[in-house]
Amino acid sequence: MTRRLFWEDAYLKECDAKVVGVEGNAVFLDATCFNPRGGGLASDTGTMAGQRVLEATKRGDGIAHVLQETPRFAAGDGVRLVLDWERRHRTMRMHTAAHILSNVVNGETGALITGNSVAPEGCRVDFSLEDFDKARMESYVAMANEVIARDLPVRSYFLRREEALASPGMVKLAEASPPDVPELRIVEIGDFDRQADGGVHVARTSEIGRVSLVRTENKGRANRRLYFTV
Ligand SMILES: [Zn+2]
Numbered sequence: 765m766t767r768r769l770f771w772e773d774a775y776l777k778e779c780d781a782k783v784v785g786v787e788g789n790a791v792f793l794d795a796t797c798f799n800p801r802g803g804g805l806a807s808d809t810g811t812m813a814g815q816r817v818l819e820a821t822k823r824g825d826g827i828a829h830v831l832q833e834t835p836r837f838a839a840g841d842g843v844r845l846v847l848d849w850e851r852r853h854r855t856m857r858m859h860t861a862a863h864i865l866s867n868v869v870n871g872e873t874g875a876l877i878t879g880n881s882v883a884p885e886g887c888r889v890d891f892s893l894e895d896f897d898k899a900r901m902e903s904y905v906a907m908a909n910e911v912i913a914r915d916l917p918v919r920s921y922f923l924r925r926e927e928a929l930a931s932p933g934m935v936k937l938a939e940a941s942p943p944d945v946p947e948l949r950i951v952e953i954g955d956f957d958r959q960a961d962g963g964v965h966v967a968r969t970s971e972i973g974r975v976s977l978v979r980t981e982n983k984g985r986a987n988r989r990l991y992f993t994v
Contacts, residue, residue: 766827767795771920771949774856774964777849783841790828791835796820797845799852800827805859805963806883808852813843852964854884857972857994860918860953860965862887865908865975865992867957869893872904878987882963886978888991896988898980905977905992915970916954920961922947934960 769776781793791812798820801807807819816832837843859882866877869891879890928934928948951961953969966972978991 765825766793768827769795769797770799770964771962775967777852778844778846781843781845783835783837783839783843785839786835786837787828789831789834790823791831791837791843792823792826792828793843793845796827796829797847798827798829799855799964803962804880804882806855806881808847808855810845810847812845813837813841817845851884853966854994855882856964856966858882858884858887859963860969861908861912861972861975861992861994862889863951863953863957863959863961863965864911864969864972865889865904865990867953867959868904868907868911869990872907875988886991886993888989890983890987890989892986893988894986896980896982896990898977901980901990902977905975908975911953911956912969912972912975914954914956915968916956917968918951918953918965920949920951920965923950924948928960931958934958 769779776797779797781795784794785792798808800820800822802822810817818830818832820827820829862882866889869875875891875893877889878892881888925946925948948960949962950958951965952958973994975992975994978993981989983989
């Protein structure tokens, strides 16, 4: 089990940790500020004791930090972790924006999210929609920007699984129902949205800036893909 320091403080840019295991180029730690890839969210990058961390991925209940080169340390060693903070902060802005935009589209159309990808370079969200013209999409983006401009606080907490799943709309991602764990982490954006989620978000929506639509795409009869940026 790797303690997820980014759940306690998403603004932690550096931290100290202890190596608990090394497998090839993958390093396991007792704690980390690196948010791993998962649920469509891009991994953090950065350094571990000066060595380049290419990505972090979930491995069982732990987090594997994949280094570019063979790790120069072993179990029991202390290491300093440093995030590529600009990349991480942009990922946080994109991620909170993706939740807001998804909730707008879900509220306006009833569409579920069938896939998503949130990365600093760009984001996409797939909706189970048959009809989806550009002008309507632009109006949803404008509505998302109105929500962002309200400068809502974003907070996270844990709820018992049954309690979370009993709440309508808590799990919007159609295919990615959370793994079988007793408690789910909930991310709440003011009074606007609550969603089971393991990722990193900004503290207030004003940090996002403005969302803009990049393009839309038809991905089959009832699947519409939307690309956006912040
Ligand atoms: Zn999310």
